[in-house]
Amino acid sequence: MMDIAWGSDEELTDKQFYNRISDIEFISGLLDSTRYGSSPTILLTGVRGVGKTVLMKKLKKDLGKDYLICYVNLTSSNTYQMGKLQRMDIIKIIYNELINSAEEKGLNTLNQKLKKIIRTQNIKIDKLLNFEGIPIPITSLEEDYPKLSEFVMNLPQKLYEEYSDEIKGVFIFFDEFQNIKDLDDEMDAFLWYLRSKVQSQKNVAYLFSGSMSLKDKLIEDIAGKEGAFGGRILTIEIKPFNYVTTKNYLENNASDLQFTKDGIKRFYNCTKGVPFYINIFAKLLPVNEKMNEEKIIKYFKKSLPILGTHLINQWGKLTYQEQRIITSLIDEPLKRVDIAKSLNVTSGSISHSLNSLQNKILIELNNGKYEITDSILKYWLKNYYKERKVYPYRSM
Ligand SMILES: Nc1ncnc2c1ncn2[C@@H]1O[C@H](COP(=O)(O)OP(=O)(O)OP(=O)(O)O)[C@@H](O)[C@H]1O
Ligand SMILES: [Mg+2]
Structure with missing residues (x-):
């Protein structure tokens, strides 16, 4: 039996998603305190391919019944793809995703409520554009960035207030957050602005994540003592699987693979327990053939160009x-x-x-x-x- 996700999968089936039980319990517990009006701010770190994105998607699935959860990926913007991400783009992505998730959640009379929120926000917007029935405040471009960002960044809390019968709070998950570096000189100001918004919203929890090295200056800028969120953000590191977890995972989800004792040890050594590498390497190994250390080394060498494609x-x-x-x-x-x-x-x-x-x-x-x-x-x-x-x- 082989039930292993591809290295590029973001949404895993329950069978494919392995372990992370204590991480999920811990993070869910923190997030769930939002229902009492004490919403946490979390920074999820961990090496590339360790499973941050799939974990966030899993949390979204698990907690989506009670909460409005908005998953924002900073690389999804068109301008990002053209290589010039700006503050305005981030605000637009957040708005789009908020509306998407509110619709997905089936919140009632979203349009009317949005219009009401826009009115009561007292923003003088040039016109209300309707896009597929969803009101979009259009301002006359760049100088209106402050207005639009105020509106969008206050929206999660407003949505909670409008829908407090239906949801217990709102979560904003920011993935690929490292791309905020693209803002260059504006990054610091944006982080501090974000923090002021994050702090003022009692019923909205924020979770940031992305590919960052633990030594990354960005982490210092966010969570360090002098950083924008200094002292107020909980940093949680998602660790690679350890040897035993890796072994159990393969026995469970890839039982067609057979290893000698040294073979499985070498497999762990090669992949360092990083699920992205575990999954790709496992899929490349021949099934129903006993893999000893020597064979694993041979296949590992052959697999390197595929394991390392992104690198x-x-x-x-x-x-x-x-x-x-x-x-x-x-x-x-x-x-x-x-x-x-x-x-x-x-x-x-x-x-x-x-x-x-x-x-x-x-x-x-x-x-x-x-x-x-x-x-x-x-x-x-x-x-x-x-x-x-x-x-x-x-x-x-
Ligand atoms: N808990 C898990 N169980 C099984 N497979 C997993 C698990 N977590 C991650 N994977 C595998 O690893 C791959 C990479 O995971 P993911 O994209 O979440 O990593 P990431 O930490 O977000 O990486 P990056 O820093 O590059 O964004 C997934 O597509 C999946 O194949
Ligand atoms: Mg990711």
Whole structure:
């Protein structure tokens, strides 16, 4: 029996979704305190592919009966795809998603209530555009950003007040929140603005998540002592599966796979318990054949280009200097001066590349030394070199 999700799936069936029982209990418990008017603000962290998005979708499914839950993905905007996300876009995404989820939830007479809220908000909006029956306040562009954002950001609490018979509160889930970095100079102001809104809404809980490294400055900007939400946000790290969980998961959901004791240990070692890698690797292994350590290593090497597709895509877009920095870190973490030395350049001349690699979460700074964040990238490069005696550098 094989019931394993694809690595790109966001909505898993109950059978496919494994474990996370204590995470779900803990986060649900926090979120559910919203019904008493003490709504938490949560920052969900965890390495890429650990299962943050599927966990949020699962929470949405589990708690959607009592709450209006709005899942906002900052990469869903058109402007984001064109590479220039602005505050206005974020506000628009939130509005669209709020309306979508309110409709999905089947809240009664949404249109009338929205119109009423718009009226009582006392915003002088040029006209009320109707889009498929949904009122959309249209303001005359950029200078009206403050008005529109006030309206949208106050809307969750207003919706709760209008529908307090039907819902116990509103949750806003922000995924891919790291893309807020695109706001550049405006990011800080936006975070502080967001916090003022988050704080003033008793019946609305916020949960932020995204691909961020634990060392990420963004986490510091959000949750650090001096950060916008400093001290008021609960940071929860979603961890990879441990060895026992990984083993049980495979026995449960991929019983067609057979391992020797060393084989399963090696499997865990290769995937580091990250569900994204576990699922892809498990799907690539032959069924009904006993996998020992040696075979796992063989298949792992063969699978690296597929396991690392997303990383290899990123690699291909790096500059030559960025690629050189990464390969300098394959054997061991290095200080900045030592990276510079191995590239034969001055330490100052690599700071831009280091920053850019950190922003892409390809490397992270740990106790003064830089290291490659994801071991799959490291293994892929190592293996590439072993087979061809060169690294896949971009041609200059
Ligand atoms: N609890 C789970 N049970 C089974 N499979 C899981 C679980 N969590 C995650 N997965 C698998 O891992 C994949 C990646 O999960 P997800 O997209 O939620 O990771 P993420 O932490 O949001 O990653 P990113 O930081 O890149 O956004 C899923 O598509 C699924 O195949
Ligand atoms: Mg995700």
